[in-house]
Amino acid sequence: MADLPGGASWRETRRRELLTFARRSVRPEGGFVWLDASGRPEPGKGLELWINARMTYVFALSALLGESDDLRLADHGVRTLRTLLHDDDHGGWFDAAGLDGSVPDTTKRCYGHAHVVMAAATAASAGAEGGQELLAEALEVHGTRFWDDTAGRCREELSRDWSLVDPYRGANSNMHTVEAYQIAADVTGDQVWRDRALSICAGIIDRNAREQGWRIPEHFDAAWVPLPGYNEDRPADPFRPYGATPGHAFEWSRLLLQQAAGMLEPPVWIEEAAEALFQQAVADAVEPDRAGLVYTTDWAGLPSVRERFHWVMGEAVLAAEALSSRTNRPGHAAWARRWWSEIDEHFIDDANGSWRHELSPDLAPSSRTWTGRPDAYHAFNALTLPGLPLFPSPSAAAGDARPRGQEPGR
Known part of the structure; x- marks a missing residue:
């Protein structure tokens, strides 16, 4: 009998198809481009930092998993x-660059820099040329410019020369920082x-999300006071939507379990929070009469943006798989x-090999x-991580790269 969707051989087949599609993003002159649904460059798009970091991560992890040709990517x-995306004058990275080398916006953002840390750590683990040097700089920049030791969380935006700090604070960039810091810890x-990853989780999840009934506040002011009405007039914003984002609750749930797995004595609230976030996201995002999961809800759990995104599905299955592995409780x-x-019926595009975003x-x-299909990161993780332990992080686990003397929790 053929392997069912989500099974090991099914995921391996789908991962190979996804990688074939993703390799079309390579730009010979440098960088990875934003692809359209057919795998061609999306017109009018330059080089995005988050896409280039994510694709570097994907190909580095693919190399660690045995696709040796992906090391060159x-x-x-x-x-x-x-x-191309590096600021040689002030350090750090630009959010984007035109194909002609122009830089339309010089603001430095935590979100993109967190992805650079993730990419650099994975590339270093894979033995990519320049990976160790990139990792050293990425950790130095993120750890000194974005990390706020007083708040125990990260700043969101700074000016090019690092002299001005924007007052906005965001949960999304801090969530990706948790992922990046976990990988960095396991690789280095x-x-x-x-x-630091635990500190971020404690502030945003154990404090803010718990106070909000396990719907995660996404937007904050400089003092980390939640801004529940932020972007109410732009509910479908791709990076800062209004309301609660169930897909992020699933993502945080998995990251919390990864955090606990890497600790000898994890705080008791971590597994409680991982389960609570998952259950609230299920209650809010599942519509009984149709497939998929809603993008956002208001603070009462009513759907705000009902479009279905591939990354939400990917994070949902990863959270369910992680909870099933970690807790052995029924239902996940x-x-x-x-x-x-x-995912198999609605999101996978058999004609082109990618996922409908x-x-x-x-x-x-x-x-x-x-x-279009900007990057392969969420789909690749969904097809890869269920076959790897929660600790160490996949970038270390896939290459058996855990430093000597570093022991798992449980």
């Missing part, structure tokens, strides 16, 4: 991050990064089976928020 990504053996595996089936509430292709 990881090399390609490292070179791009050290040149320096536990300060995992300690059933959700994973349901969502894998929906956005569907309408009626499950037709949509571009309200996203156009």
Whole structure:
């Protein structure tokens, strides 16, 4: 009998197809481009930092998993991050660069820099050329410019020369920082990064999300006071939407379990929070009469943006798989089976080999928020991580790269 959606051989087949599509993003002159649904460069798009960092991560992890030819693509990504998107005058990275080398916006943002840390750590683990040097700089920049030791969380935006700090604070960039810091800790053996990841989780999840009934506040002022009405007039914003984002609750749930797995004595609230976030996201995002999961809700849990995004599905199955593995409680595996089936039926594009990034509430292709197929990161993780332990992080686990003397929790 053929392997069911979500099974090991099914995921391996789909991962190979996804990588074939993703390799079309390589730009010979440097960088990875934003692809359209057919795998061609999206017109009018330059080089995005988050896409280039994510694709570097994907190809580096693919190399660690045995796709040796992808190491050269990881090399390609490292070179791009050290040149085309790098600020040689002030350090750090620009959010984007035109194909002509122009830089339309010089603001430095935590979100993109967190992805550079993730990419650099994975590339270094894979042995990519320049990976260690990129990792050293990325950790130095992120750890000194964005990390706020007083708040125990990260600043969001700074001016090019680092002299001005924007008052906005965001949960999304801090969530990706948790992921990046976990990987950095496992690749380097320096536990300060995992300690900082725990601090972020404690502030945003154990404090803010708990106070909000496990719907995560996404937007804050400079004092980390939640801004519940932020972007109410822009509910479908791709990076700062109004309201609660169930997909992020699933993502945080998995990251919390990864955090606990890497600690000898994890705080008791971590597993409680991981389960509570998952259950609230299920209650808010699942619509009983149709497949997929809504993008955002208001603070009462009513759908705000009902489009279905591929990354939400990917994070949902990862959270379900992680909870099933970590807790052995009933129910999680059933959700994973349901969502894998929906991914197989509605999101995977058999003709092109990628995942459809956005569907309408009626499950037709949509571009309200996203156009094309910008990157492979969420889909690649969904197809890869269920086959790896929660600790160490995949970038270390895949290459058996845990530093000597670093022991798992449980």
